[in-house]
Amino acid sequence: xxxxxxxxxxxxxxxxxxxxxxxxxxxxxxxxxxxxxxxxxxxxxxxxxxxxxxxxxxxxxxxxxxxxxxxxxxxxxxxxxxxxxxxxxxxxxxxxxxxxxxx
Amino acid sequence: xxxxxxxxxxxxxxxxxxxxxxxxxxxxxxxxxxxxxxxxxxxxxxxxxxxxxxxxxxxxxxxxxxxxxxxxxxxxxxxxxxxxxxxxxxxxxxxxxxxxxxx
DNA sequence: GCTTACTGTTAGTAATGACTTACCAAGCGG
DNA sequence: CCGCTTGGTAAGTCATTACTAACAGTAAGC
Numbered sequence: 001x002x003x004x005x006x007x008x009x010x011x012x013x014x015x016x017x018x019x020x021x022x023x024x025x026x027x028x029x030x031x032x033x034x035x036x037x038x039x040x041x042x043x044x045x046x047x048x049x050x051x052x053x054x055x056x057x058x059x060x061x062x063x064x065x066x067x068x069x070x071x072x073x074x075x076x077x078x079x080x081x082x083x084x085x086x087x088x089x090x091x092x093x094x095x096x097x098x099x100x101x102x103x
Numbered sequence: 104x105x106x107x108x109x110x111x112x113x114x115x116x117x118x119x120x121x122x123x124x125x126x127x128x129x130x131x132x133x134x135x136x137x138x139x140x141x142x143x144x145x146x147x148x149x150x151x152x153x154x155x156x157x158x159x160x161x162x163x164x165x166x167x168x169x170x171x172x173x174x175x176x177x178x179x180x181x182x183x184x185x186x187x188x189x190x191x192x193x194x195x196x197x198x199x200x201x202x203x204x205x206x
Numbered sequence: 207g208c209t210t211a212c213t214g215t216t217a218g219t220a221a222t223g224a225c226t227t228a229c230c231a232a233g234c235g236g
Numbered sequence: 237c238c239g240c241t242t243g244g245t246a247a248g249t250c251a252t253t254a255c256t257a258a259c260a261g262t263a264a265g266c
Contacts, residue, residue: 167241
């Protein structure tokens with residue numbers, strides 16, 4: 001049930017932008033905030049949420065805190081998606097065969 | 104960029120509960136609402152969001168509207184996850200080799 | 207030791223969104 | 237034709253949350 005926090009964390013556009021930025025490599029808070037329209041504390045808070053969701057981890061370099069992707073959070077989503085994919089697709093195909101898709 | 108709507112739709116617990124209920128098979132609005140603590144209009148609104156995100160589709164049976172899973176939305180998330188997985192894992196492993204994970 | 211750089215935290219505010227109640231439309235059976 | 241069932245829509249309320257500004261803490265350089 002960890003995917004709950006992951007979905008909630010990735011729902012916000014700004015927060016997902018922070019996350020995707022980290023996907024290109026480790027970054028410090030200031031560097032991330034510099035490339036975004038929001039203030040530094042906002043980025044710090046977003047990183048806190050991402051960390052709680054197990055999506056990122058942290059490493060201290062002097063006063064700098066370098067953040068980077070943690071596969072734990074993504075793995076939670078992947079597991080949920082994989083297990084849901086089968087039964088959902090099954091139910092969907094059953095419907096397709098029964099009647100056409102009404103848009 | 105369609106995964107944006109999908110993430111936002113699946114972030115809400117109630118809405119994901121509706122979605123997961125549909126994962127077990129097609130359901131009408133009333134049936135879904137009967138098994139949930141919220142009112143029927145709330146379910147209807149949630150279904151509207153899920154439909155806009157391409158996660159569910161609809162079929163009319165008289166006055167009844169039967170909803171069922173649409174793989175389009177899930178596919179959008181899967182694509183994003185797969186493409187993100189590689190570079191994220193790569194960046195993560197690079198960090199692991201450099202220094203230990205600080206919890 | 208003192209200043210400077212970098213970050214986390216708190217308080218307060220504005221905006222988003224989830225929910226209910228009430229109302230309206232459409233199909234089915236008497 | 238009329239009542240019943242089923243759903244979508246509108247308005248309004250309440251909670252959540254993303255954001256900024258101000259403050260506090262910690263490490264590095266002189």
